[in-house]
Amino acid sequence: MATSSYLKSTVFRRTAVVVLLLALVAASCVGLVGWYANSLLTRGTEKMIEAEAAELKAELVARGFDALAIAVGERSRRGGASLYYLADANGQWRAGNLTVLPTWSGASGRGTFTYPSIAGATRTSRVAAGLLIDIDGRPRLVIGRDVDDQRALLDAIFRTTGLAAVLLALLGLVGSVVIAHHVQHRIAGMSAATRHIMSGDLSRRLPLDGSGDELDRLSMQLNDMLARIEELMTGLREVSDNIAHDLKTPLNRLRNSAEAALAAQSGAEAWKSGLERVIDEADGLIKTFNALLMIARLEAGSGPDAFETVEIGALARDVHELYEPVADDAGVQLTVDVTSNPVSRVNRHLLGQALANLIDNALKYGVSHGRPGQIGLGVSQADGFARIVVSDNGPGVAESERDRVLRRFVRLEASRSKPGTGLGLSLVAAVARIYKGRIKLEDNAPGLRVVLELPLA
Secondary structure, three states, X not given: OOHHHHHHOHHHHHHHHHHHHHHHHHHHHHHHHHHHHHHHHHHHHHHHHHHHHHHHHHHHHHHOHHHHHHHHHHHHHOOOOEEEEEEOOOOOEEEOOOOOOOEEOOOOOEEEEEEEEXXXXXXXXXXXXXXXXXXXXXXXXEEEEEOHHHHHHHHHXXXXXXXXXXXXXXXXXXXHHHHHHHHHHHHHHHHHHHHHHHOOOOOOOOXXXXXXXXXXXXXXXXXXXXXXXXXXHHHHHHHHXXXXXXXXXXXXXXXXXXXXXXXXXXXXXXXXXXXXXXXXHHHHHHHHHHHHHHHHHHHXXXXXXXXXXXXXXXHHHHHHHHXXXXXXXXXXXXXXXXXXXXXXXXXHHHHHHHHHHHHHHHHHHOOOOOOOEEEEEEEEEEOOEXXXXXXXXXXXXXXXXXXXXXXXXXXXXXXXXXXOOOOHHHHHHHHHHHOOOEEEEEEOOOOEEEEEEEEOO
């Protein structure tokens, strides 16, 4: 990706602004510290000079000019950073380690001045701060202190600070480019995957780098959303195919019944019988479409919202009582085992419909010829979930088909000889999904165990 794209990226711009602001703040802080240190040193130097000036003035007043010259000479021989110049009444040098009256940069005899200094074989000019004192109305005494080293130190601090600020800004800009490159590379991968998805490849997923950062978390959430969209789209295609396949037969029967009634010569009785068959077929179609509509609403999150606190064990007993006569008529033993009575926040009618669908499926497909049919309905709770189990001792479902039978219109019976729409388990799966529960199909050895788990209230 070209460098210009990095410069245009929001990540680069914002990172660069932050780094430049930090560099500016750091430079300002160091500059403020240097200015404050310079102010402290300057005030200290001024106080020392003023104290010496007061002592020498007192010496002049008390003992005269000659004593002042002796005192200045003694102080000059001490060395160090102190500087002195004393001239006589004729303006000639009398004492001090300065031989020439300095040229001042300050007004009123107070400020800084330059003076010559010999360092080895090199003659240099240094800076000093000092005070010019009048004697008998003429400027004849200079008291000063060398501040050249102090100024050199401050200049070095400021130069180093400026260089550090520039280096920090450059490093920050380089870091901004690196960060922008990393983010742009990640986004480019996401964009490429998005283009494939938009072109129709719903199996494509956004790439992850395993860092667990916010881009990874966003990609994982989007991948979960894409998986759900792919599942829904696959279900929609299957529904379209299965509607065309499974509804064709009842529609043909409906048409044939109406045609047979019209062709009958026996009069009103045949017409009545034909209309009754038409109504039966129409009721079956309406039932199928109602089930489809309910599943679609549940998957869209707009199912029944009349949530209430439901005792799962009591509801299971009610469903058992409702289906026990049906099971007896079919020669099947239907038992109920409620080891606990967990409570969940669900729609009572919807959950009852799901349990009825499970038992109805077991009655239709969970009975094997040659042995007595047994269907069990159990309720328990574990790990914060209400656990509902419907088991049978029929032929069961192959492990490879267990996910598929939860889809709409899927029927493993190739002949389609038994009544049904293939929507029963789809409705149960939708109920589990809307209540944030789980549905699992397990081997009952022999037969099938359907486990529906719902969160406890």
